[in-house]
Amino acid sequence: DTGVSQNPRHKITKRGQNVTFRCDPISEHNRLYWYRQTLGQGPEFLTYFQNEAQLEKSRLLSDRFSAERPKGSFSTLEIQRTEQGDSAMYLCASSLRAGSIETQYFGPGTRLLVL
């Protein structure tokens, strides 16, 4: 068990550029979550996958955001035409749903700064 990994750890981009983040979950975890954390706030739910199916998206996830989880393994989160308001820490978590109890394990996050 190597934990949840996220790449890159830091990303600086100019407004209007596209960025893509990657999350590698703990192997055999069937659920994967994306959260966004802005300064001074707790993480906010963006979207989640069960295996390769994206089952829910938050209203925070505008149409500039897209997430995928091909083959139910790693996931990518893409932001198109970035805006300064997108600057935040993007956290990924994975879990194994067993019955109704599950624990989410978080990665170290990708910190995005949009100039």
Add this chain to the structure above:
Amino acid sequence: AQSVTQLGSHVSVSEGALVLLRCNYSSSVPPYLFWYVQYPNQGLQLLLKYTTGATLVKGINGFEAEFKKSETSFHLTKPSAHMSDAAEYFCAVSDPGANSKLTFGKGITLSVRP
């Protein structure tokens, strides 16, 4: 809808003193409750969780929390603070019948004075 309230943004204690971090929640169904800790430039680490059963939950690093349904609270305590406890602490709630997404409070920064 669920929500979490963590009053105050910063708590400072002396090393060896009691740590008490407050968390109140709002939920239309019996919730699952969590405390996570975040060290600088790191992701969130689970301290403890309450699902069902015993309302006093023990976690890692000497922390514990008590679920009080009548008070809709899940306060985090540690009898004796250590310098290494300095971090940001988040309380979170999830709906066990739904997709298990976590709803977090704003977090509390714990400082430990020598």
